[in-house]
Amino acid sequence: MGQDKKQNIEPGSERTVALDRQRRSGRRSHSDELDGEAIARATRHDILQAATHEFVKHGFEAASINKIAAQSQSSKRMLYYHFESKRGLYQAVLEAAYERVGRQASSRVEERTLSPMEALRQYAEEPFLNFLNNEDFVRLVMAENLSDAQAISESKLIRERNILNFSSLEKIWRRGCADGSMRDDIRIIDLYFAIVSISFHAVSNRATLKATLGVDMATAEEIEHRRKLVGDVACSYVARTSK
Amino acid sequence: MGQDKKQNIEPGSERTVALDRQRRSGRRSHSDELDGEAIARATRHDILQAATHEFVKHGFEAASINKIAAQSQSSKRMLYYHFESKRGLYQAVLEAAYERVGRQASSRVEERTLSPMEALRQYAEEPFLNFLNNEDFVRLVMAENLSDAQAISESKLIRERNILNFSSLEKIWRRGCADGSMRDDIRIIDLYFAIVSISFHAVSNRATLKATLGVDMATAEEIEHRRKLVGDVACSYVARTSK
DNA sequence: GAATTAATGTACCTAGTGGTATATTAAACT
DNA sequence: AGTTTAATATACCACTAGGTACATTAATTC
Secondary structure, eight states: OSSEEEOOOOOSSSSSSHHHTTGGGGGGOOSSSSOOOHHHHHHHHHHHHHHHHHHHHHHHHOHHHHHHHSSSSOHHHHHHHHOSSSSHHHHHHHHHHHHHHHTTTOOOOOTTTTOOOHHHHHHHHHHHHHHHHHHHHHHHHHHHHHHTTTTHHHHHHHHHHOSOHHHHHHHHHHHHHTTSSSSSOOHHHHHHHHHHHHHHHHHTTTHHHHHOOOOOOTTTHHHHHHHHHHHHHHHHHHHHOOO | OSSSSSOOOOTSSSSSSHHHTTTTOOOOOTTSOOOOOEEEEEEHHHHHHHHHHHHHHHHHHOOOOHHHHHHHSSOOHHEEEEEEEHHHHHHHHHHHHHHHHHTOOOOOOTTTTOOOOHHHHHHHHHHHHHHHHHHHHHHHHHHHHTTTHHHTTTTTHHHOOOOSSSHHHHHHHHHHHHHBBBBBSHHHHHHHHOOOHHHHHHTTTHHHHHHHOOOTTHHHHHHHHHHHHHHHHHHHHHBBOOO
């Protein structure tokens, strides 16, 4: 008998019931309302979901293809059929995560109605909330950094997409300089860097912060507090000093 | 024949020549000047070094015991003899790393001679330089966060040691409040958090920052710039505003 | 209706995994 | 001198890794 464990496909379990319906004995039949493409898409999506879970938890190397296959409604064979290799699957997971957070990050700060300082505060809070709501993404980025961003470097899709829109931050800053509330002797990238660092760190290093300092960043109060902190830091850094 | 590859022990290679001298055909002899304890210590150190390298590169799960043994001057058997298990070895690596960075971080800011603001700037630059000089440590902490700080939570040694000395930061802040240069409506932990976030991020996310934004944080100019940034952010955040 | 093609299941492969059993050497102790 | 003990080498184990060969099913195309 084979070494790979038989997969425990229970019909009607958890996810994608519609998909299961198509799959009587693993093949699709004419009378069903979903066509082949839709099924293939559902299968891909299903595998991607299981893979995301596994890669987020263990990183690329330590993640197990066998476990991903077992946790999906599909099989290892299908995984390779759709994604070619472990690396290919990982790349797809990574790009999907960047897509997701990129879509949410389309910051629509009301630049006109707010004062520059208030607009900056609003801008600064966005990455914070975004990272908080996309912990999977944060963990994938951490894993990428541990492997020197190999996969990201190979992805055109990711390289060409900037998560935060610089131009909007720059506009706010220029307005602030014009009305005298902000310094003009800074680099915007430094401001951006400070905002992102604090926002990212609050999510990425939650575990060690709790283990070493005893601070739990996941409580509602602490989250509110950190959100305010990011804004405070950003605003005080760019504020024109009195003297 | 066994599955484990025969280890290629070349006498007189690279490291610990003194140790190699002891090890003719793998056993120590009476006429040598190092006693058993010293040899054991050297062996432990040698294994720890190879293990650090491997764990930093791959994280706990993906690191290979076989490769660690092969890269050390010792053997897998000795590894288990001295460290009991993969986990035990990892724990030892982690604690050694915390020890190392902790020793360097004994911040001796000249609290008396400097103004509070200047003392704060000097204090803020320390974790930055410390992380920069201990990239291994940073990567181990990242890996720990990815696995929810399992190992750190289990280590008394690490839990009981605070890397940065809070009290010194608090002293500076109190002096600043007293002489009117600093605000008193902040929490020191927020100040600490901002400093550490920016410092850590500059090292931990270097790879993705380069891949996505094209910024190389490793150049001398950029390092100098970031160092100044940490100080600027910390100082402007605590500075009493004029109005 | 025959041939083709996309999609799937089953069994299997080799290499490597963490960990151990057993034997052996030499120093330390009595 | 004989016994014990710390330190080391070799060979091995059961299991899992990523990946593939081959057969099979059903829909599509000619």
